[in-house]
Amino acid sequence: MRPARGRPRPGLLLAALTLMLLAGLAGAAGAAPPSVPQDPAYLAFFPPPQAKGQVPVVLHTDPRSTDRVTMISFGVPFPPGFVSDPKQISLVDNGGKELPIRVKVLATWKDPVPGAGSIRAALVQFRDFISVAMPRTYTLRWGAPRLENETEEWPARQHWLVIEDKALAGTNLQEPPVYAVLPKQWLGQALLKGRILPSGSDPKWEFYDHNMGKYFLTAINQFDPRVEKIYVSDYMKDYECWLFDRATTFYVTYIRQGGLEPLRQGVRATQVYGSKLLPDGRFALLGDKEPPDVKFGFQECLALTYWLTGDERALNTSKNVLKLLDTWDPVLSPRRTFWTERHLAFSLLNATVAYEMTGDPQLLERARALFEAGYNAQINPLPGAPKDGCMVHTARQHGEKIEGWLCSSWMSALAVDAMLRYYLVSADPRVAQSIEMLAESLARFGTYKLQGKGEKYPWVVAHYLYGSQPPKDREVYEYNDLQHSLDNLKTVAAANYFLRKQGKVRPELERLQEELFKSAKYDLERWYIKDGPAHGKPEYPLWPKRRYGWMFRTTAELDWLINQK
Numbered sequence: 001m002r003p004a005r006g007r008p009r010p011g012l013l014l015a016a017l018t019l020m021l022l023a024g025l026a027g028a029a030g031a032a033p034p035s036v037p038q039d040p041a042y043l044a045f046f047p048p049p050q051a052k053g054q055v056p057v058v059l060h061t062d063p064r065s066t067d068r069v070t071m072i073s074f075g076v077p078f079p080p081g082f083v084s085d086p087k088q089i090s091l092v093d094n095g096g097k098e099l100p101i102r103v104k105v106l107a108t109w110k111d112p113v114p115g116a117g118s119i120r121a122a123l124v125q126f127r128d129f130i131s132v133a134m135p136r137t138y139t140l141r142w143g144a145p146r147l148e149n150e151t152e153e154w155p156a157r158q159h160w161l162v163i164e165d166k167a168l169a170g171t172n173l174q175e176p177p178v179y180a181v182l183p184k185q186w187l188g189q190a191l192l193k194g195r196i197l198p199s200g201s202d203p204k205w206e207f208y209d210h211n212m213g214k215y216f217l218t219a220i221n222q223f224d225p226r227v228e229k230i231y232v233s234d235y236m237k238d239y240e241c242w243l244f245d246r247a248t249t250f251y252v253t254y255i256r257q258g259g260l261e262p263l264r265q266g267v268r269a270t271q272v273y274g275s276k277l278l279p280d281g282r283f284a285l286l287g288d289k290e291p292p293d294v295k296f297g298f299q300e301c302l303a304l305t306y307w308l309t310g311d312e313r314a315l316n317t318s319k320n321v322l323k324l325l326d327t328w329d330p331v332l333s334p335r336r337t338f339w340t341e342r343h344l345a346f347s348l349l350n351a352t353v354a355y356e357m358t359g360d361p362q363l364l365e366r367a368r369a370l371f372e373a374g375y376n377a378q379i380n381p382l383p384g385a386p387k388d389g390c391m392v393h394t395a396r397q398h399g400e401k402i403e404g405w406l407c408s409s410w411m412s413a414l415a416v417d418a419m420l421r422y423y424l425v426s427a428d429p430r431v432a433q434s435i436e437m438l439a440e441s442l443a444r445f446g447t448y449k450l451q452g453k454g455e456k457y458p459w460v461v462a463h464y465l466y467g468s469q470p471p472k473d474r475e476v477y478e479y480n481d482l483q484h485s486l487d488n489l490k491t492v493a494a495a496n497y498f499l500r501k502q503g504k505v506r507p508e509l510e511r512l513q514e515e516l517f518k519s520a521k522y523d524l525e526r527w528y529i530k531d532g533p534a535h536g537k538p539e540y541p542l543w544p545k546r547r548y549g550w551m552f553r554t555t556a557e558l559d560w561l562i563n564q565k
Contacts (some may be wrong), residue, residue: 020362041501044564046114047189049081052143057091058181060260062161063133065177073125073156074180075106076140077190077310081115083142086122090146092139093128099138100148103125106307110359112427113179120356121307126150130178156310163268167221167236169491173271175264176309184258192255192304193248194420194557199257205559209257211524211550214540215317216253216398219246220265224533231538234355235272239285239296244414244549247273247301251308267309270301274317295346297324299353302303306357315357322354325366329372332393334382339397341411344374348418356425360390360444367422374415376435386468389441391415395471404471409446410550412438413487416494417554432498439495442488443465443508447515450478459514459522462488483547486555491559500565513562 061070070410076089083089086103093099107120124140127150134434160174199209204326217223218240235241247269254262276284283296297319330347332339348370355363357499377391385392390407398406416435423431446466449458461481465474492513499506532539 013264017188033036034139039427039429039501041432041498042112042423043194044501045191045424046081047079049115049118050081050143051082053082053428054139054141055186056183057138057140058260059130059136059138060181061130061133061136061181062177064161066130066133069127069129070177070509071125071127071154071159072178072180073123073154073176073310075121075123075306075310076180076182077121077187077192078119078142078305079115079189079191080109080113080120081118084118087146088142088144089122089124090141090144090148091124091126091305092141094136094138098146098148099126099128100150101146102150102153103146104153104310106310107357108359110425113425115377122155123195123310124180125154125156125310154350157310157312161484163271165268168268168272171236171272171275173268173275175267175271179260179263179267181258181260181263182256184256187255188259192307193252193300193425194424195560196252196255196556197560197563202559202563208555208559211540212253212556214320215412215542215548215551216250216262216265218540218542219249220261220286220318220537223538226533226536227538228536231541231543233542235269237285238545240300241545242273242283242549243546244294244553245298245301246549248298248304248526248552249549251301252553252556253306263308266301267311270305270314273298273301273348274313276435277317277320279320281320281327292324292327294324294328294343294350297321297346297350299350299357303353303357318354320358321350322363325350326411332373332377332382332397336393338399339393340399341374341391344370345411345414345418348374348415348422352418352422352425364426368426368428371419371422371431372426374419375430378434378437388445388468389437390446390467392467395465395474399464400465400471400474402473403469404474405469406465406467406474407441407446408465409442409483409488409491411466412442413484413491413554416491422496423533436492436495436498439492439509439512440506442491443506443512444468444471447512448476450482452479457518457522459485459519460512461485461519462516482519482523484550485516485523486558487550489513489516489520489558490554490561493558497561497564517562 086105089103091101093100102125104123108125109116109118109120159177161177163173163175184198188198213538219233233241247266248261250266250269254266278284282292302314302318307309325347328343330344337354350366351363351370374391378389381387381392385405392405395402395404395406419431442462443470446462447460450461451458464481465475492509496509496513529537529539
């Protein structure tokens with residue numbers, strides 16, 4: 001089992017010098033080509049714009065806010081090109097009456113996205129008398145002038161309530177008095193985390209949706225009381241629960257499956273994360289003696305909280321997370337002592353999502369420089385390194401106590417996820433080239449067949465560490481490799497998506513996609529323990545506890561990528 005945590009080693013270069021060096025490398029790797037918004041692969045991510053329409057909003061009220069007039073604030077994400085004028089957004093109650101509302105734009109879509117200038121997320125505020133804590137369905141409309149306006153403005157958090165959950169007792173953390181739940185069909189096309197199909201869209205992926213829902217319950221400790229404490233996620237004290245971004249994984253569950261509870265858990269987890277983040281970006285659960293660690297810099301949950309609730313504190317927390325970009329040098333060179341694809345992935349996400357939240361063009365340029373650092377490592381490997389198409393570095397640089405050249409399949413999958421997010425806001429065509437090279441490298445050098453005792457089928461899995469010249473004494477992780485079949489599938493599925501959009505087919509990648517799908521399905525299903533509670537275990541155990549994040553945060557768009565022709 002790979003350790004959950006390796007000691008990060010800050011880069012030797014200051015941020016400004018890093019960017020200067022990256023600019024030089026960009027020349028070596030080829031200057032960034034102009035955006036190509038006409039590319040079918042790029043345009044397919046965006047739903048056709050609708051100038052007029054409506055979407056249901058289900059309001060869930062805390063009992064403490066009933067039997068009185070409540071001041072309500074909630075965020076609504078929009079796909080690009082749907083609405084540009086906040087005055088064209090209105091709200092109708094469950095009796096058909098338009099309510100006086102105030103609308104504040106939280107974010108807009110930027111070039112080169114189709115529909116640039118339109119609203120990406122808006123905050124809706126209004127007052128309403130809520131007699132009982134029963135869900136009520138209202139209707140949000142766009143495309144016609146609003147007739148009723150709320151004249152007063154208030155901070156979105158002003159009327160939040162202290163969370164009463166026993167697990168958070170004494171924290172004084174807060175949440176909205178009213179949660180607004182949007183349809184999963186709407187959330188998936190709003191590009192909150194790539195293009196996500198709603199659960200139930202494809203029977204072939206029923207296993208995925210079933211397990212996502214069950215593992216969500218395990219992650220929030222909703223299981224039989226007979227389960228031993230060792231399986232409880234102690235997220236207030238244990239840093240491992242947070243690896244791969246616990247809060248965003250809750251939000252991804254909400255986007256794909258809908259419902260109040262995943263949304264609420266996403267908001268709560270983001271509050272906890274923010275409370276554990278120190279002003280310099282360090283994650284307090286790592287301990288006082290640990291330096292800042294970029295892989296605990298989570299921007300996606302902050303953006304999702306801001307866009308779905310209007311919580312202004314997310315913007316301030318985002319600034320602290322950004323400081324982590326100055327603690328790790330992304331440029332791979334012979335002098336580097338510590339470098340991994342995972343650190344690159346979270347750095348790229350950090351800069352990209354901060355740009356999406358603020359629109360600051362300097363952050364987009366920083367994201368571009370981070371992408372180029374990885375891309376250059378692929379096409380211009382270190383002296384003496386094989387040109388395998390992945391981001392080849394030494395085992396020592398990866399934190400291993402062995403010698404040789406390698407790449408990490410698991411961590412490359414994280415990088416692919418970050419690249420796709422960067423691609424949506426940049427249209428950088430090199431993203432497709434990078435992902436195709438990673439997938440082809442994995443197919444050539446990174447897979448093997450695993451057949452355990454009593455198993456009839458040899459499962460195709462990806463080595464954690466691989467390459468054309470891997471260290472002779474590398475460890476083979478076998479069933480730990482099997483557990484990463486789902487996230488490794490993301491690399492291959494994304495490459496096949498781009499290839500199909502170019503009218504190309506790589507038979508070896510199509511075969512690998514199908515084999516990894518089988519392995520991923522088998523792996524998810526093999527963990528189920530029907531009589532687990534009778535033996536002190538959850539029916540769907542998370543072991544290690546960080547597995548929830550690596551299974552689901554990056555994979556919810558897999559069926560969309562695979563089903564695209």
